[in-house]
Amino acid sequence: MTTEVITPEEIIKKGKIVFEKTKLMTDCTLSYCPGCGHGVAHRLVMEVVDEMGIGDNTIGVAPVGCSVLAYEFMNIDIQQAAHGRAPAVATGIKRVFPEKYVFTYQGDGDLAAIGTSETIHACNRGENIVIIFINNGIYGMTGGQMAPTTLPGMKSSTSPYGRVVESMGYPLKITEMVATLPGVAYATRQAVHTAKLVTKTKKAIIKAFQNQKDKKGTSIIEIVANCNSGWKMTPVESNKWLDENMLAYFPLGDIKK
Amino acid sequence: MEEVKLMKGNEAMAEAAIRAGVDAYFGYPITPQSEVIEYLMHEEPFKRTGMVVLQAESELAAINMVYGAAACGKKAMTSSSSPGISLKLEGISYMAGAELPCLIANVMRGGPGLGTIQPGQSDYFQAVKGGGHGDYNLIVLAPSTVQEMADFVDLGFDLAFKYRNPVMILSDGAIGQMMEKVILPEQKERLSNEEIIKHYGNWATTGKPESRESNIITSLDLKPELQEIHNQHLQNKFKTAEKNEVRYEQIQCEDADYILVAYGTSARISQKVVQLGREKGLKIGLLRPITLWPFPKKIISELADHAKGFLSVEMSAGQMVEDVLLAVEGKVPVAHFGRMGGMIASPSEVLDAVEKEINKI
Amino acid sequence: MPKVRGAVVIDIEACKGCDLCVVACPFDVLKLDTQVNAKGYNPAIPFNHDACTGCKICALVCPDICITVYQYKPEKV
Numbered sequence: 134m135t136t137e138v139i140t141p142e143e144i145i146k147k148g149k150i151v152f153e154k155t156k157l158m159t160d161c162t163l164s165y166c167p168g169c170g171h172g173v174a175h176r177l178v179m180e181v182v183d184e185m186g187i188g189d190n191t192i193g194v195a196p197v198g199c200s201v202l203a204y205e206f207m208n209i210d211i212q213q214a215a216h217g218r219a220p221a222v223a224t225g226i227k228r229v230f231p232e233k234y235v236f237t238y239q240g241d242g243d244l245a246a247i248g249t250s251e252t253i254h255a256c257n258r259g260e261n262i263v264i265i266f267i268n269n270g271i272y273g274m275t276g277g278q279m280a281p282t283t284l285p286g287m288k289s290s291t292s293p294y295g296r297v298v299e300s301m302g303y304p305l306k307i308t309e310m311v312a313t314l315p316g317v318a319y320a321t322r323q324a325v326h327t328a329k330l331v332t333k334t335k336k337a338i339i340k341a342f343q344n345q346k347d348k349k350g351t352s353i354i355e356i357v358a359n360c361n362s363g364w365k366m367t368p369v370e371s372n373k374w375l376d377e378n379m380l381a382y383f384p385l386g387d388i389k390k
Numbered sequence: 391m392e393e394v395k396l397m398k399g400n401e402a403m404a405e406a407a408i409r410a411g412v413d414a415y416f417g418y419p420i421t422p423q424s425e426v427i428e429y430l431m432h433e434e435p436f437k438r439t440g441m442v443v444l445q446a447e448s449e450l451a452a453i454n455m456v457y458g459a460a461a462c463g464k465k466a467m468t469s470s471s472s473p474g475i476s477l478k479l480e481g482i483s484y485m486a487g488a489e490l491p492c493l494i495a496n497v498m499r500g501g502p503g504l505g506t507i508q509p510g511q512s513d514y515f516q517a518v519k520g521g522g523h524g525d526y527n528l529i530v531l532a533p534s535t536v537q538e539m540a541d542f543v544d545l546g547f548d549l550a551f552k553y554r555n556p557v558m559i560l561s562d563g564a565i566g567q568m569m570e571k572v573i574l575p576e577q578k579e580r581l582s583n584e585e586i587i588k589h590y591g592n593w594a595t596t597g598k599p600e601s602r603e604s605n606i607i608t609s610l611d612l613k614p615e616l617q618e619i620h621n622q623h624l625q626n627k628f629k630t631a632e633k634n635e636v637r638y639e640q641i642q643c644e645d646a647d648y649i650l651v652a653y654g655t656s657a658r659i660s661q662k663v664v665q666l667g668r669e670k671g672l673k674i675g676l677l678r679p680i681t682l683w684p685f686p687k688k689i690i691s692e693l694a695d696h697a698k699g700f701l702s703v704e705m706s707a708g709q710m711v712e713d714v715l716l717a718v719e720g721k722v723p724v725a726h727f728g729r730m731g732g733m734i735a736s737p738s739e740v741l742d743a744v745e746k747e748i749n750k751i
Numbered sequence: 752m753p754k755v756r757g758a759v760v761i762d763i764e765a766c767k768g769c770d771l772c773v774v775a776c777p778f779d780v781l782k783l784d785t786q787v788n789a790k791g792y793n794p795a796i797p798f799n800h801d802a803c804t805g806c807k808i809c810a811l812v813c814p815d816i817c818i819t820v821y822q823y824k825p826e827k828v
Contacts, residue, residue, distance in 0.1 A: 189599045189600065195608075210604050211606055219455035221457075225456040225459035225460075227458075229462050229466070230596075231460045251451055
């Protein structure tokens with residue numbers, strides 16, 4: 134007994150699609166650097182929105198930073214907020230549209246430096262929104278400056294000899310901070326640099342949107358991601374470095390569930 | 391139905407907001423306008439009309455909540471006083487860039503810095519020359535009575551939606567705090583999403599159905615050619631507003647050979663000055679701009695053809711006087727009289743200044 | 752040869768040649784092409800076709816969402 138001999142073309146013709154780009158991602162080529170984790174994070178959010186059937190009922194808020202152009206890639210209604218103000222903008226949306234789904238998509242500089250106040254207070258009010266927080270330890274868009282999440286000793290263009298914690302402070306674990314607030318229903322830290330972690334992150338995003346549906350309060354999902362350009366590494370090297378260094382300081386898992 | 395009440399200016403504005411069918415108010419306490427949010431929280435319009443009222447953690451957050459709600463096509467407003475408006479300017483610039491309608495009230499106090507909690511008019515430049523970054527204008531309404539504090543809410547939103555641009559009510563601590571009789575308008579219904587689309591077009595983020603392209607609210611365009619086109623479009627709107635939206639009041643200007651120009655509290659004082667001056671035989675009149683932007687340039691220019699001079703009366707070191715000078719086009723002398731730091735001029739000291747200026751001519 | 756067969760279709764022009772799928776693939780199905788696409792990147796391409804199971808790992812880690820994965824269970828003959 135032998136197995137049918139079959140070419141890739143026949144597999145495509147006869148087989149079924151087990152993975153394809155969600156229709157909630159536009160056809161625009163992503164503006165991110167090769168290997169950047171933003172693309173996967175974008176896809177996961179849009180897949181969840183698509184699979185929950187809420188695309189026509191969802192409003193996103195894009196930040197200032199690398200993902201400022203998220204609205205070109207996510208095929209839903211989106212508002213672009215001033216730097217750090219996305220949680221306040223999302224509050225305004227959610228208060229006038231309590232039955233719609235609202236999420237922010239922010240980087241570490243946006244959410245944990247200039248927008249710290251808006252983040253903490255939106256969480257403290259228990260705004261019924263989802264916050265997607267991409268932590269890559271650096272300001273990518275502006276060219277690799279030190280972020281609130283830059284690791285001790287880590288080099289950036291504004292900490293060229295490494296982050297000196299005595300004068301520059303420590304990396305901010307803002308997800309742990311907001312997890313202490315009663316308004317926060319779910320706080321978790323995930324990553325997207327392996328297939329297994331991507332699957333886990335998607336489950337976390339599903340849970341966050343489900344929380345919003347159930348009116349449970351704020352859900353924040355931190356995604357520790359690479360910034361190979363900012364870190365001055367190849368994509369593959371940056372994922373290895375992330376695994377060995379970033380995750381030591383920012384351990385993965387649920388902080389509050 | 392209409393209702394006559396004795397109210398503070400701040401309260402009248404708050405009640406008028408409920409009656410205008412405003413969807414959301416976001417604010418942060420600051421003297422002398424805290425009565426706005428206090429009144430709203432006390433009235434609980436969320437029960438009366440479904441209007442959202444939320445105390446934000448800062449003026450920055452409040453204006454960005456307005457951004458979020460306004461971008462949903464809703465009537466959203468905020469109010470503050472001078473230092474708080476400085477914080478809101480970032481959001482105001484973004485809203486002008488993103489073409490979002492909203493209403494912002496500035497109940498001015500004396501500055502700069504923390505200044506004082508007493509009335510001032512030293513935020514004129516900030517209000518009419520842009521204030522935030524980039525090329526934009528606000529439509530600026532200047533109430534001089536408690537009645538106008540109420541009336542300008544509905545008018546402000548009409549203009550904001552007509553031009554898809556932020557509108558500012560530029561008041562001051564005296565108008566905000568004083569009590570006067572006010573005729574409150576009838577309750578307007580808040581608009582449904584369908585009515586908003588019907589009235590104002592389908593541009594807001596309401597959730598994208600498959601039948602349309604996604605609605606995107608942004609002030610960003612990285613391509614300079616497109617950003618210039620966008621700026622040109624904004625400028626065209628401002629030109630239309632300059633043509634159509636100038637509002638002012640003339641008080642005894644017909645036969646006047648000397649004209650005072652004043653708005654807000656200074657206009658109230660100047661009205662008394664006109665009366666006192668007329669009693670002394672001085673043929674003086676008052677031009678009260680109601681829109682500070684667009685500024686009533688044309689009427690001032692026309693008045694300058696007959697009057698011998700102008701005096702800009704302001705609670706500032708001389709800000710509106712620059713626009714009066716431009717409008718007069720050098721035809722006759724233009725002077726300024728101002729008090730600062732929260733001081734309100736007395737009619738007699740303004741009259742002294744008028745007589746001094748007339749004698750110089 | 753795997754019992755379940757897979758095939759990947761890569762949008763060559765959207766691929767930025769980041770290499771993440773190539774490294775992630777447990778069966779060494781993919782490699783970076785020596786040819787460049789219009790943007791000048793060496794895109795990923797499948798070359799070890801028979802090893803593909805359609806496990807989706809490449810697509811899950813692809814930051815540019817340019818991989819479509821097909822799966823087919825061949826009949827015994």
